[in-house]
Amino acid sequence: MTKTHCPYCSLQCGMSLERAGRELEVQPWAEFPVNEGALCRKGWTATGLRGHRERLTTPLVRDRATGELRAAGWEEALDLVAGRLRDLRSSYGADAVAVFGGGGLTNEKAYQLGKLARVALGTSQVDYNGRWCMSSAASASNRAFGIDRGLPFPLADIEHTDVLVLVGSNLVETMPPAARHLDRLRENGGHVVVIDPRRTPTADRADTFLQPVPGTDLPIALGLLHLLDAAGAVDEEYVAARTTGWEDVRRAAASWWPERVERVTGVDAAQLRDMGTLLAGAAKVTVLTARGAEQHAQGTDTVLAWIDVALALGMPGRPNAGYGCLTGQGNGQGGREHGQKADQLPGYRMIDDPVAREHVARVWGVPVESVPGKGRSAYELLDALGTDGGPKALLVFGSNIVVSAPNATHVRSRLDDLDLLVVSDIVLSETAAIADVVLPVTQWAEETGTMTNLEGRVILRQQAVAPPEGVRSDLDVMAGLAARLGHDFATDPEEVFAELGRASAGGRADYSEITYDRIREEHGVFWAGPRLFAEAFAHDDGRARFVAVEHRGPAEPVDAAYPLHLTTGRVLAQYQSGAQTRRVRELPDDGPFVELHPMLAQRIGAYDGEPVVITTRRGELKAPARVVDTIRPDTVFVPFHWVGANRLTNDALDPSSRMPEFKVCACAVTMVVSR
Numbered sequence: 001m002t003k004t005h006c007p008y009c010s011l012q013c014g015m016s017l018e019r020a021g022r023e024l025e026v027q028p029w030a031e032f033p034v035n036e037g038a039l040c041r042k043g044w045t046a047t048g049l050r051g052h053r054e055r056l057t058t059p060l061v062r063d064r065a066t067g068e069l070r071a072a073g074w075e076e077a078l079d080l081v082a083g084r085l086r087d088l089r090s091s092y093g094a095d096a097v098a099v100f101g102g103g104g105l106t107n108e109k110a111y112q113l114g115k116l117a118r119v120a121l122g123t124s125q126v127d128y129n130g131r132w133c134m135s136s137a138a139s140a141s142n143r144a145f146g147i148d149r150g151l152p153f154p155l156a157d158i159e160h161t162d163v164l165v166l167v168g169s170n171l172v173e174t175m176p177p178a179a180r181h182l183d184r185l186r187e188n189g190g191h192v193v194v195i196d197p198r199r200t201p202t203a204d205r206a207d208t209f210l211q212p213v214p215g216t217d218l219p220i221a222l223g224l225l226h227l228l229d230a231a232g233a234v235d236e237e238y239v240a241a242r243t244t245g246w247e248d249v250r251r252a253a254a255s256w257w258p259e260r261v262e263r264v265t266g267v268d269a270a271q272l273r274d275m276g277t278l279l280a281g282a283a284k285v286t287v288l289t290a291r292g293a294e295q296h297a298q299g300t301d302t303v304l305a306w307i308d309v310a311l312a313l314g315m316p317g318r319p320n321a322g323y324g325c326l327t328g329q330g331n332g333q334g335g336r337e338h339g340q341k342a343d344q345l346p347g348y349r350m351i352d353d354p355v356a357r358e359h360v361a362r363v364w365g366v367p368v369e370s371v372p373g374k375g376r377s378a379y380e381l382l383d384a385l386g387t388d389g390g391p392k393a394l395l396v397f398g399s400n401i402v403v404s405a406p407n408a409t410h411v412r413s414r415l416d417d418l419d420l421l422v423v424s425d426i427v428l429s430e431t432a433a434i435a436d437v438v439l440p441v442t443q444w445a446e447e448t449g450t451m452t453n454l455e456g457r458v459i460l461r462q463q464a465v466a467p468p469e470g471v472r473s474d475l476d477v478m479a480g481l482a483a484r485l486g487h488d489f490a491t492d493p494e495e496v497f498a499e500l501g502r503a504s505a506g507g508r509a510d511y512s513e514i515t516y517d518r519i520r521e522e523h524g525v526f527w528a529g530p531r532l533f534a535e536a537f538a539h540d541d542g543r544a545r546f547v548a549v550e551h552r553g554p555a556e557p558v559d560a561a562y563p564l565h566l567t568t569g570r571v572l573a574q575y576q577s578g579a580q581t582r583r584v585r586e587l588p589d590d591g592p593f594v595e596l597h598p599m600l601a602q603r604i605g606a607y608d609g610e611p612v613v614i615t616t617r618r619g620e621l622k623a624p625a626r627v628v629d630t631i632r633p634d635t636v637f638v639p640f641h642w643v644g645a646n647r648l649t650n651d652a653l654d655p656s657s658r659m660p661e662f663k664v665c666a667c668a669v670t671m672v673v674s675r
């Protein structure tokens, strides 16, 4: 029996893996505090990819004569990649090679990927798909608190808050074991508020449900600040002692009276007033944001506005209260701490910080001048591929860009313009299928490594079975490439973790005191402790920052040609781009659908189950209509686990986090006329 964790989302539920003959069975691990033995359908079926007929077990190289992928040996594949990278570097410079990582990679891989880019390849062009996940919340938290840890408290603390406000989170469907916290909170007399354009299963468990127009979470927060101020409910003592900037926020919120909020958001003014009264009377309020609030071209400002609400009430740092972000990907937190981001070095330190550069260069054993500076953010990097001055080669680890990138048709054309695309994956994902070289790697139960869950709890995934013959770990792949480029990289995960600890020492996310043994003994170890901000925030003066923001609205407003709002999201049985879960037999794979309100369906003549076409300025998708009264009549929803949804989405970026606006754009829907 091996104690480990689920391969999917940021809850990182504990599970036991037991051998049953040639099979591997998932069993509950009741003592692990995050999920207490509970798993969702994805967790229970997580071994479904083991031995899958589509599992890759040999490197693949695209044959120049036939254009097809053919089997190759590891030496041939790695020699070919290293040789082409050397050639491209000498022709175009080091930044001709780019590296793209993932928020599902272990901490060790994320660390090693940043080192591979900056030490072995000498390129500044490294970023990862977590930029598209929680980066707006990260940017806002750094600005407001001086540090970014998704939840600065254990998730179970929400059971003891008085009012929980979920902004753009569907946690009942996306991380079902966490739903028990909502039930316990309500048993304890607490009140749950859900804000979402769709009445999701999470909204069904709410006491208050606000259903705004997509992209208008920010003015709701401004309206609440207006009401709290007018009611004298701002915690003036806390604001004076622990924060700066309140007067600017007070001025920014002054013009957001409830009727104006109603005009912009569609949320009834009376309902907003009731919510203001509810917050004003609560001793403990917790605000949690997720992708619905964050994946916008104004995502950082939206999160800042909700942090302003929490600060005005005096909540952050108080027991069972405060602000947090519900990270999405399995290692969404750790993935952003160890240096696979374009602007960061290990320890969550900025790459232009001279002290950080000196420290990390020392650990890496390289001259500080050789460490490249800031590179392009994830979408900007992809947008530059194959262009004059842009990267000519891309190495992809743990990401399925063809499905998950916004404005995906354009991104696909950029990938097609590359001289070399190398993808490391366990199956032939949509991105691997167009690569020049595919490197087959181990999956979660076949390797050991740490992840950092949404609470900042560092956990250990332990190897339960040997990998199939022919595959190697990502760490082996990186070391193999580094060796061919003249660098010696460790391959043992515990050794890499110890190096990561040294590199992160003194940084904002300091792992130097964490060891594999401690993680085993303590059921995970929180970096910086389980609860932050009780005494001080992480800014030099110990104070949190209010930040005044104004509502700009979605980058692409609706108009006569595209009169509806499109929003995207997840379904229970699938995870991210679906490269893994779509291949698990026990998980239903119904394909994409277009969710729309009966009034809209009637207007366009669509019927439940019949195909409709959804069109945006970037592309179109034909999929069956799912007619439900749980969505706003002016909004349609498409899940993003299949090719198609992101052909529609807008690549407008948040100026601070560089988050694309996945969650809203203008669209039109028509029914398909059969001939």
Ligand code: SF4
Residues within 6 Å of the ligand: 006, 007, 008, 009, 010, 011, 012, 013, 035, 038, 039, 040, 041, 042, 043, 044, 174, 175, 176, 177
């Ligand atoms: Fe896995 Fe997330 Fe489901 Fe837990 S909630 S079993 S971590 S997918």
